[in-house]
Amino acid sequence: MNSNWRREVEAVFRKEWQTEMRSQSGLVTGLLFSVVTVYAISFASLNASMTSTVVSGMLWVALLFSTSASLPRTFLAEEELGTADLLRLTGRPHAIFWGKSLFNCFQSVITGTILSTLYLGFTGKAIAVPWLFAVSLVAGCLSLAGAVTLCGAIASQASNRAVLSAAIAVPLLLPLVSLGVSAVRVSLGLHVKHEDVGTLADGIGAAIGLVGYAGATLATGPWIFAAVWKS
Amino acid sequence: MGVATVWSFFVPDAESFQKPGMARIFLWHFPCPMLAVFLLIYGAWCSFRIFQRVRLVPFEFGLESDHEEKVKWDLRSVASMELGYLFCLLTMATGILFSEIQWGAWWSWDPRQTSFLIVLLIYAAYFALRFAYPDSGKRAAYSGAYSLATIVPALFLFFVFPRLPYIKSLSLHPTDSILTGQIKGQYAWAVILILTLTTILTVYLFKMRVRVGLLEFELEKDNGQLENLGINSPPTGVVRPVRLPKPD
Numbered sequence: 001m002n003s004n005w006r007r008e009v010e011a012v013f014r015k016e017w018q019t020e021m022r023s024q025s026g027l028v029t030g031l032l033f034s035v036v037t038v039y040a041i042s043f044a045s046l047n048a049s050m051t052s053t054v055v056s057g058m059l060w061v062a063l064l065f066s067t068s069a070s071l072p073r074t075f076l077a078e079e080e081l082g083t084a085d086l087l088r089l090t091g092r093p094h095a096i097f098w099g100k101s102l103f104n105c106f107q108s109v110i111t112g113t114i115l116s117t118l119y120l121g122f123t124g125k126a127i128a129v130p131w132l133f134a135v136s137l138v139a140g141c142l143s144l145a146g147a148v149t150l151c152g153a154i155a156s157q158a159s160n161r162a163v164l165s166a167a168i169a170v171p172l173l174l175p176l177v178s179l180g181v182s183a184v185r186v187s188l189g190l191h192v193k194h195e196d197v198g199t200l201a202d203g204i205g206a207a208i209g210l211v212g213y214a215g216a217t218l219a220t221g222p223w224i225f226a227a228v229w230k231s
Numbered sequence: 232m233g234v235a236t237v238w239s240f241f242v243p244d245a246e247s248f249q250k251p252g253m254a255r256i257f258l259w260h261f262p263c264p265m266l267a268v269f270l271l272i273y274g275a276w277c278s279f280r281i282f283q284r285v286r287l288v289p290f291e292f293g294l295e296s297d298h299e300e301k302v303k304w305d306l307r308s309v310a311s312m313e314l315g316y317l318f319c320l321l322t323m324a325t326g327i328l329f330s331e332i333q334w335g336a337w338w339s340w341d342p343r344q345t346s347f348l349i350v351l352l353i354y355a356a357y358f359a360l361r362f363a364y365p366d367s368g369k370r371a372a373y374s375g376a377y378s379l380a381t382i383v384p385a386l387f388l389f390f391v392f393p394r395l396p397y398i399k400s401l402s403l404h405p406t407d408s409i410l411t412g413q414i415k416g417q418y419a420w421a422v423i424l425i426l427t428l429t430t431i432l433t434v435y436l437f438k439m440r441v442r443v444g445l446l447e448f449e450l451e452k453d454n455g456q457l458e459n460l461g462i463n464s465p466p467t468g469v470v471r472p473v474r475l476p477k478p479d
Contacts, residue, residue: 028264069465133426149382150380151377151380154360154373154376154377154380155360155373157364157369157373158360158363158364158373159363160363161363164359164363166361167356168356168357168359168360168377169350169361170352170356171349171353171355171381172353172356172380172381172382172384173358173384174349174352174384174389175346175349175384175388175392176384178392182395190400202396205395205396206395209391213383213387216383220379220380220383221380224376224379224380225376225377227282227372227375228373228375228376
């Protein structure tokens with residue numbers, strides 16, 4: 001990797017980190033959303049036995065809305081604070097996208113880990129295949145971060161940007177959610193009696209799909225972003 | 232088209248359906264998703280061409296011809312997305328009717344139905360994004376970017392998701408009906424004929440839409456020139472009255 005390019009990415013990441021540490025809005029919003037969602041689901045399903053399919057579906061829906069509510073802020077805040085033009089002048093588009101994506105990946109993995117720990121703790125569901133669960137969660141969080149960052153950038157200059165960024169991100173992420181549910185369902189319910197969650201091969205296939213989705217999003221994202229960033 | 236419609240009522244029933252006598256809507260259902268997929272891909276290709284122009288010359292400072300070229304690709308992109316959206320709606324409508332007759336429920340959460348609903352949402356999000364940008368240059372660039380970003384998930388929903396082994400086992404929807412010989416003989420020929428005719432109609436509508444868009448652009452451009460000359464120039468550039476030439 002070119003050292004100048006790496007320095008630019010690091011600078012954008014550091015800037016995001018410092019901004020987050022100053023306001024703590026993104027992480028707090030994501031975590032608050034996660035806790036409230038977990039509590040709401042647990043409260044609504046009190047004393048009900050939840051199957052692995054329902055648990056994994058709820059987990060991914062919570063993850064989807066938590067990330068689409070908090071992650072687009074990295075670009076929206078630049079436009080709201082009026083710093084986007086300065087960023088356009090000083091940084092290369094690819095480095096900006098990578099810096100912000102990496103920060104969002106970091107934030108998304110933290111939120112995903114805390115959310116899933118809380119959620120599984122509240123529902124009392126055991127993990128049957130931990131490595132598959134971990135791979136699915138990390139790959140899913142990376143995909144979510146890559147796609148939501150791009151949607152945040154695409155909607156950043158629109159008038160109703162906050163709502164629009166979530167509205168355009170959700171249809172884009174629904175295939176990812178279906179893959180995530182397929183993989184996590186297997187990781188939770190494999191070998192559990194009276195539960196048809198598919199085979200381990202199905203789960204591995206879905207996890208590979210998630211990794212591919214993360215790769216595709218993070219590989220094409222900078223290119224698409226570079227085309228629109230200075231237009 | 233009329234002859235094909237009449238003929239479609241006389242071809243023998245396809246026995247592979249649950250209720251073969253009531254499955255004739257399939258003849259009109261089949262071309263809709265095919266064209267919706269093709270138009271989505273073509274729309275993304277046109278968006279890609281817009282970005283090729285952007286990379287060569289920045290939009291605001293480009294030469295007149297570059298600007299026009301970009302407008303043309305944007306018009307092609309939006310025309311294919313509009314027609315694609317129309318075919319998506321027709322797919323859903325005919326599919327829901329088919330579902331009620333063949334499977335006994337208007338909406339049975341079949342993976343094919345569900346995945347197509349997501350594609351419909353993707354199309355709707357594209358238009359929501361387009362409406363959010365009043366500036367034509369930004370509208371073209373940002374909606375084009377979204378069109379490109381959605382192509383991989385949309386293709387996944389069309390081609391991969393319904394064929395995943397676990398998903399396929401849950402689905403009632405027929406897959407690869409013609410290729411696997413589930414539909415054959417006169418019925419298959421009727422399907423192919425209606426697909427061909429619908430494609431020709433789509434090409435005609437596409438060309439008309441692009442032509443209308445170009446005429447609007449030309450009119451707007453002429454109006455801008457009038458404004459530069461001080462003729463018919465209101466104080467704002469946002470809403471401009473257009474003076475059409477008087478007929479001789």
